[in-house]
Amino acid sequence: MLIHRHAYDAMIDHCISELPNEGCGILSGNSTVISRIWKMKNIDASPESFMMDPEEINDVLERIHYLGEQFMGVFHSHPSASPYPSKEDMDHFHYQNLPYFIVSLASSSPDVQCYYIRKGKAERAEFNMI
């Protein structure tokens, strides 16, 4: 999978701006390249969990459709934990064909990893920046 560098940087910037809470958002693009991020409100407003507002998700999915783009994935941050999906992260993510990015801000430089969540397991996915 490919992600534009500006979208990758914007994802990290949004997560940093949400500290100390987890940040979250939606990714869109064409079917092969992620090119845009949608900053979403974390309605949990928590450093240890996130939840998106279903109405905001619907609104963003409509806007993605209007732009002729596709829903390409979801991201959220771990302010003080490794970039590995928690049990709750896996239980709450139901898009088995979409990548799930996790931005860890636990160390001095952000560590971003990407997974597919299938059958209750996290499979690491490779991504490249363009």
Ligand SMILES: [Zn+2]
């Ligand atoms: Zn998480």
